[in-house]
Amino acid sequence: AQTVTQSQPEMSVQEAETVTLSCTYDTSESDYYLFWYKQPPSRQMILVIRQEAYKQQNATENRFSVNFQKAAKSFSLKISDSQLGDAAMYFCAYNAPSGGSNYKLTFGKGTLLTVNP
């Protein structure tokens, strides 16, 4: 079974600084997708960034970028120039489109990010 592990229950960062959130996963699939979702205090889950496993290039979305290490099964999220609005719970998630489970997102337990002014 696929598992997603976020080893940092909580992280904090100073406004305008950079922070990296860690995620590792376990899978026997070769083709899959990885995601970072943000869940602010208002509780709506928002997709931040996603990475296709077959792509070697790391995904980037404005201030958000990932470091995808397929062999190590590691998928960290880097937030540059942190803003107060980045404060939220961040979930790493995994999806494999094959094997009949292509609908299922498997989430890690989340990392609560605090941004200090």
Place this chain on the structure above:
Amino acid sequence: DAMVIQNPRYQVTQFGKPVTLSCSQTLNHNVMYWYQQKSSQAPKLLFHYYDKDFNNEADTPDNFQSRRPNTSFCFLDIRSPGLGDAAMYLCATSRQPGQFNNQPQHFGDGTRLSIL
């Protein structure tokens, strides 16, 4: 704006009293999902609909049922809520994922269910 709407935001029910949570979408997505998220835990998929095709996760308790009368609406029914069912319930939608592509899921704000 197109979105996923969950009502109510907060729901209180009594132990053993049936309760229904609702979700609607204006995205015209053919897949709808229900997740359970307990405090400080990851969301856990309960079931999903692909159009009218219902798909239950193997470990979803029988106490949880779902209905999808049309593309726009999906309901979560808890027949006899227990104290352990207190949680945030998240609805999400997506387009049909293909075998070799993924479609991102769009989430509602959630309904926080409390059991007295």
